[in-house]
Amino acid sequence: MELQIRGLRKVFGGGKVALDGIDLQFTAGVTGLVGPNGSGKTTLLRLLATTLAPNAGQIVWNGIDAAKHPDALRRDLLYVPQNFAGYPSFSAQEFLEYLARLRGVASAAARKAATDALEVVGLGDDRKRRLGAFTPGMMQRLSIAYALQTDAKVVLLDEPTAGLDPGARRLFSNAIRKTAGERITILCTHILEDLEALADRIVALRAGKVAEEVSRDELRRVYADVFELEMAS
């Protein structure tokens, strides 16, 4: 199980270079992506999620270039974008079931997985409520439930804990840690505590390039460097 990116480059309209030919390798465990706003974190996640096409470079998943054959990666992929949203007319239970069925999970198993996941994130009583009536915090919990109800091998999480209360954040950390050994998890966040609790290694991006790639031990130094902060030890 290996995900590699080679010379990945993305240029948006107007010539803005979001990613400038980066090379990275991901193995099982949690990789934390840090960097200032506009450094290319979300673009990198969207390229890996195959919802954006690169201008150059390769995304190699188990020997296949997913930049050219995105379905090869999509089968094993779970992407939780920033500000996770669902169909407003679907209930929470229906929406999770729907996503599980799209992953090819059998009907009964999808129903059970959705019910269990909603129960775990504290939305058991709200599972028949329409998503249009959910608060942003409830939607964030729903995104955790989505991440829990699948056995995807590559999990991409973009700012997953923004707006969560401490209990939900602890749940999120536990959930990611519990499954981290069996999957590649790429976590993009500005929250230092989440990175400290979860990340096995840190990749710092700056201006579309990899500024540093270090182990968890050097997290605080890298965090201070990349955001130009003075940190307490």
Added chain:
Amino acid sequence: MKLLSIAAGELRQRLREPGFLILLVALATGTTYLVPAPTDSYSTLSLAGNSLYGGSAYAGTSAGLDFAVFAGWFCIFALNGGFARDDRTRLSELFRAQPVATIALVAGRTLASWALGAILVIGAMVLLGVTLAFREGSHFEPFAYARNFSLIAFPTMCFAASIAVLLDITIGRFRGLLVTAGLIGYILLLSLTGPASSTTTRSPLDFSGFSTVQAEFSHDTGNPAALSAGLMVEPPGKKPIYWYGLKPEAATVLQRASIIGLSAILVVLTSLLYRRRTSTIVRAASVRGARPIAASSLDTIQTPPSGRALGFVARVATELVFRIRRNPIRAAAGLALFVFAILGAKLAHHWVVTVAMLLPLWWVRAFDESLRPKSLDETLGAFPGGRVGENATKIAVLVILCVLPLLGLAIGNPSDPATCVAAVLGIGAELAWLTTVSWLLRAELLALGVAALWWYVIGFNEVPPPVDYAGLWNVTNATYVADVAFVVVAFFTGRLLLLRRG
């Protein structure tokens, strides 16, 4: 100043929506149909079966009246103030917190809608004017034409825009109710204030200008009979009546100005109804928070289930099940139409197809695609097939849901496969329009409005339409060619739009 800034901002946003350009082109093109040439077999204004004709002033009067009536119909949806849109995207919370008076917030948006209505009037008027200038040559009087067109059409569009904002604020979040109430309310208002009024007096509430035209006509010709607007065929033996058109008299100008005043009063009333401190989303969500989470709750989760790669057919089947489960009434209606089609294939073919043409308008709303947030786009785009596959799946499901009821025609009348094929292709063309404009260009109300208007023109008028896409009048080669061309263009446009998005 703040009011103007709000209006300018909303206007800029709306003008940049590709849907508006399509609306402008569609309306302007449709308007050229409203002034028939002397050789055409239909009229747009008539008196007890006698068609009316005249010069440029008459062309401006009749085209302005018909344009206002038909365009006002769906501009009720297309010219809304964007309040419901902002509620859905949660942008409204930002606007509600601005240091701007509520009336300025509402009036600014309404002013933008008026400006959009004026742009539509001017666009249609100019295109038709150019057509007439070529057709009439030196006889064409541009001032008389433009004066009468704008005198009738502009106040009507102001009124339609004000009603649109009122509906947007009060019931905008209930989209199905909005479409139904808007259509019924518009027709009711039109019939109560226009043709039903006295033939010699101008009704102060007549937003369409119908009583005004009728009063001046009665005054000029001494004929008090009621006029009819719409596309009508002249019965044999009837002689056309000449009329110069509006002059216009002071009372006419006053009546039209009073409609603009009425539209402004509506803005004030609307601002009183705007509940600025009660966002639709927050109100619905604040009833009960989620339960606290115990640290040990994860222990209840067992190993998550494994999936398998779904083929296109399996994905369509999955989507179909969810959509039917979510919309049992729509599904039951489709089944009822299937039975009706079998029973009425020979005797009520026209009605079967006319009702079937409503199915796409109804079903396309059940997919929640037109306003879905970008992050949902990305969540679903990361599944096998990507966005293109996901879109193709949903369109395939829509086709099944809308076309299957029509197959009853083939069962009920197997000796006439051509009408069934033409109707099926017509539904396909309608779906191509709806999904492209509604889902990909995010202009759902425009797509529904144009399709509803076209449905009315084809299903209920006396004049054969230029493109009879469902073969309701006659199944000709042009029907097949138009439908196939429409689907092909929509396919390539859709693909291009999806690729551009990522």
